[in-house]
Structures are given as structure tokens and as C-alpha cells.
Amino acid sequence: MAGKHHPPEVRRATLADAFAPLKLQWAVAEATRCLMCDDAPCQKGCVAGVDIKKFVRALRTRNVRLALSVIREANFLVATCGRICPQAELCEKRCSATGLAKPIAIGELQRFVGETAIRERMRPTFPPPRSEAQVAIVGGGPAGLAAAYYLRGAGIVADLYERRARVGGVPMAGIPRFRLPRDLLGAEIGFVAEGGARVIHEAVTDLGALADRYRALFLACGLGAPREAGVPGERLAGVWIADTLLELVNLGEDTRGGAPPRFSGRTVVCGGGNTAFDAATVALRLGSDEVVVAYRRSEVEMPAWPLHRGFAVEEGVQLRLLLLPREIQGEEGRVVGVGFQRAELGEPDASGRRHPRPVDGAFESIACRQVVLALGNHPSAGWEALSLEAGASGPRVDPETMETSRPGVFAGGDLVNGGATVVQAVADGRRAARAIAQRILDE
Numbered sequence: 001m002a003g004k005h006h007p008p009e010v011r012r013a014t015l016a017d018a019f020a021p022l023k024l025q026w027a028v029a030e031a032t033r034c035l036m037c038d039d040a041p042c043q044k045g046c047v048a049g050v051d052i053k054k055f056v057r058a059l060r061t062r063n064v065r066l067a068l069s070v071i072r073e074a075n076f077l078v079a080t081c082g083r084i085c086p087q088a089e090l091c092e093k094r095c096s097a098t099g100l101a102k103p104i105a106i107g108e109l110q111r112f113v114g115e116t117a118i119r120e121r122m123r124p125t126f127p128p129p130r131s132e133a134q135v136a137i138v139g140g141g142p143a144g145l146a147a148a149y150y151l152r153g154a155g156i157v158a159d160l161y162e163r164r165a166r167v168g169g170v171p172m173a174g175i176p177r178f179r180l181p182r183d184l185l186g187a188e189i190g191f192v193a194e195g196g197a198r199v200i201h202e203a204v205t206d207l208g209a210l211a212d213r214y215r216a217l218f219l220a221c222g223l224g225a226p227r228e229a230g231v232p233g234e235r236l237a238g239v240w241i242a243d244t245l246l247e248l249v250n251l252g253e254d255t256r257g258g259a260p261p262r263f264s265g266r267t268v269v270c271g272g273g274n275t276a277f278d279a280a281t282v283a284l285r286l287g288s289d290e291v292v293v294a295y296r297r298s299e300v301e302m303p304a305w306p307l308h309r310g311f312a313v314e315e316g317v318q319l320r321l322l323l324l325p326r327e328i329q330g331e332e333g334r335v336v337g338v339g340f341q342r343a344e345l346g347e348p349d350a351s352g353r354r355h356p357r358p359v360d361g362a363f364e365s366i367a368c369r370q371v372v373l374a375l376g377n378h379p380s381a382g383w384e385a386l387s388l389e390a391g392a393s394g395p396r397v398d399p400e401t402m403e404t405s406r407p408g409v410f411a412g413g414d415l416v417n418g419g420a421t422v423v424q425a426v427a428d429g430r431r432a433a434r435a436i437a438q439r440i441l442d443e
């Protein structure tokens with residue numbers, strides 16, 4: 001395998017898949033490098049608890065079906081997480097082979113299994129339903145879908161409420177399609193719908209009524225609205241909120257009926273998280289000649305994963321650090337630049353990261369034709385109506401069962417952790433499903 005992505009000059013010109021295809025021959029050779037460690041430290045690094053050693057062993061003997069069932073047992077989004085999990089920070093970081101050469105490419109092996117399964121239509125099978133209409137799930141992102149999938153595996157058909165026209169949550173609406181093609185994600189999500197979860201496209205406004213109507217309620221609504229910069233000029237033409245831009249490019253035909261916008265000249269993206277780098281690589285593909293990501297702290301404090309940053313930098317995205325946006329400049333109602341105040345690093349703040357301190361009198365402007373704001377999201381709202389005890393971000397939950405302080409109401413995913421990963425959301429959904437199924441089927 002020369003590299004997991006197509007070369008940057010090829011991929012940056014198109015919204016098409018950025019990943020190079022994988023072959024069985026490569027997968028068998030890579031699996032054969034595995035040391036089959038007794039203690040399998042890789043598995044301890046997997047948030048979903050996939051039995052990595054077992055699925056890798058199955059691949060050594062070309063048994064893709066067995067590898068698939070081992071992964072699905074813990075994580076039904078096999079191809080999706082094979083692509084977008086930060087494996088370098090999780091399972092691969094713990095891999096013993098790292099000391100000898102390089103870690104086993106666990107993520108790529110999982111991607112190979114997931115993509116083979118979709119191509120060859122290896123659908124999961126479920127037992128006959130034992131219970132219906134007793135469980136409601138609010139939110140059709142990875143957490144809600146995982147709960148529906150694993151409940152179905154236990155014979156329970158849940159009602160899944162999703163406010164968007166398409167289920168899939170952020171992976172469908174936010175993660176760019178060149179990192180995660182829609183047909184691939186759609187196929188893995190389709191396994192849930194085909195399996196018998198009842199999907200109801202409706203924005204739930206009265207959680208209390210739902211909690212009263214169903215025996216169990218799983219809240220998986222993700223994060224709230226995006227933050228604004230709070231600086232003059234945010235309403236100028238050419239200023240985009242990253243979430244809106246990403247959703248338009250991903251789902252335009254489904255949600256707004258519009259084609260993606262065309263960009264030109266320079267685009268400035270304000271932010272330093274994964275969303276900022278996704279917006280930056282999308283801005284390149286929309287026609288920007290140049291894309292600059294401007295972040296208010298240094299690279300050390302940047303929340304975006306190194307691999308994600310590297311993907312964007314390889315494509316030519318530039319980084320400017322220690323810049324605080326102060327105004328978005330415009331002419332005749334259209335953006336022409338961003339005014340920044342320079343910053344230096346001060347003491348650590350509540351997040352534990354060093355705080356950016358403005359430098360008196362140090363200002364600079366970056367001329368541009370588009371600005372994208374990727375400044376994070378507000379915490380989710382709505383769940384307070386259920387009078388649940390609060391945790392660090394959303395409702396407080398029992399980490400084993402994901403049950404909140406109100407019996408029968410469960411919660412998971414970004415709503416609870418303030419924004420993490422797809423695999424964490426899947427793990428939460430599965431944990432909640434197990435606890436709910438045990439309760440319903442034992443009674």
C-alpha cells in the first residue's frame with residue numbers, strides 16, 4: 001500500500017473519494033505482520049472494544065465474513081470507522097508492532113473488511129422481533145443508530161426520531177464526502193433501517209411526552225447550534241458557518257435543493273478543530289486558489305487530530321497561528337478580508353490549554369473572498385425539560401448503562417461528552433441498548 005489516500009494533487013481537485021482502494025492480497029499480508037500478542041494492547045485502545053486480534057487473525061486466512069462478524073459485534077459502522085476513526089491516537093498507538101517497525105494498519109484492515117462487505121452485500125441478520133414500540137430514540141446519528149442496531153440484535157424494534165430528511169447525523173451531514181462517501185455510509189446505515197428500526201422523520205420538541213409514552217427513551221441528539229464569532233461583519237455575503245457549508249456540500253440536493261457554492265481567490269477559515277480542517281479542504285475543492293486556517297492558540301493546543309491536519313496541509317492548506325478575529329471586513333456588502341489581533345500564550349485556562357492573550361496594538365488583516373467560521377458548537381438544549389441531573393456537558397449518565405438520573409431515560413454520544421468521536425457514540429449507543437434490552441426482556 002503506497003499510502004491510504006490518493007496523492008494530494010489528484011484528490012484536492014475533486015469531491016470524489018480521497019481514499020485509494022484496498023486489495024485482499026494487501027490485507028492478508030498486513031494481517032500476517034500481526035504479532036498475535038497475548039494481551040492484545042490494541043484492543044484496549046479501541047473505544048468500542050472490537051476484538052482486533054480475532055478479526056486480524058480471520059483475515060490471515062482470508063475469512064472476511066468472520067472478520068466482519070467480529071467487528072460488527074462491537075461496531076456496526078465497520079467501513080465508516082475504518083475510514084474516519086483516529087486510529088493513530090487509539091488502537092494503532094498501542095500496537096506492539098510499533099516497537100519493531102510500524103503499527104499494524106488496523107484502521108485500513110477494518111476499512112477493507114467494511115468495504116468488501118458493502119460491495120458483496122454481506123448484510124447482518126437479526127432474530128425475529130420480540131418487542132415493538134417500547135423504546136424511542138431521539139437522534140439518528142451514530143449513537144442513535146447504534147442503539148437501534150443493537151436493540152434490534154436483541155429482538156427489539158425501536159422508534160427512531162430524526163429531524164433531518166436523512167439519518168446519519170454528522171457523518172452524513174458534516175464529514176465531507178471525499179473522506180466518507182455517502183453511498184458507503186448510506187449502505188451501513190441501511191442495514192439498520194432494513195433490520196427493522198422504525199425511522200420517523202420528525203423534530204422532537206416534547207421529550208417529556210416521549211418519556212411518558214415509551215418504556216425507555218435514548219437521547220442521542222448530538223451538539224447544539226454552532227457558535228458565532230461575535231465580531232462585526234458576520235452577516236456579509238461570503239461569510240459561512242462551517243456546519244452550514246459542510247451540510248450544503250454534503251446534502252444540498254436533499255435539504256436545500258441547491259448546488260454547492262463556487263469559491264474563488266483566498267478563503268480564510270477561523271478555528272482549529274476537525275471541522276475547521278474539513279471546511280478548509282472543502283473550500284479548496286469549491287475553487288479557492290488559497291486556503292488559510294487561522295487559529296487563536298499555537299499548534300500544540302490545536303484540537304484537530306494531527307492526521308487530519310496533515311491531510312489538509314498536504315493539499316496546500318496554510319496555517320496561521322495566534323490570531324484572534326476582531327472584524328470581518330467588507331465592501332458593498334461582500335467580505336474582502338478579516339482583521340486579526342495577534343496573541344501570545346498565557347496561563348492554562350479551564351480546558352487545560354494555554355490561553356491566547358491579545359498583544360496590544362498588534363493588528364493585521366488577511367484579504368480574502370470567503371470566510372468560514374468553525375468555532376465549535378453550543379451544548380445541546382432541550383434535555384433540561386426532563387429535569388435530569390447535569391454532567392460536564394449534557395445530562396449526567398451512569399457510564400456502564402448510559403442511564404440518566406431519571407429511570408428509563410438514557411443518553412449518549414456528543415450530547416453527553418460535549419463532542420468526541422463516531423466510535424465513542426457507537427460505543428455509547430451499544431451500551432445503552434444492552435441495558436435497555438436487559439430491562440425490557442427480563443421483565
Ligand SMILES: Cc1cc2nc3c(=O)[nH]c(=O)nc-3n(C[C@H](O)[C@H](O)[C@H](O)COP(=O)(O)OP(=O)(O)OC[C@H]3O[C@@H](n4cnc5c(N)ncnc54)[C@H](O)[C@@H]3O)c2cc1C
Pocket residue numbers: 084085086138139140141142143144161162163164167168169170171174175202203204205220221222223246274275278412413414415419420421422423425
Ligand atoms: C465536521 C466534523 C468532522 C468530524 N470528523 C470526525 C472524524 O473524522 N472522526 C470521528 O470519529 N468523529 C468526527 N467528528 C465527530 C463525530 O461526527 C461526532 O462525535 C458524532 O457524529 C457524534 O454522534 P451523535 O450520534 O452523538 O451525534 P450527531 O452525529 O450529531 O447526531 C445527532 C442527530 O440527532 C438529530 N437531532 C437532534 N435534535 C433532534 C430532535 N429534537 N429531534 C430529532 N432529531 C434530532 C440530528 O439531526 C442528528 O442527526 C466530526 C465532527 C464534525 C462536526
Ligand code: SF4
Pocket residue numbers: 033034035036037040041042043052053056094095096097104106
Ligand atoms: S497490538 Fe498490534 S501486533 Fe499485537 S495483536 Fe494488536 S494489532 Fe496485532
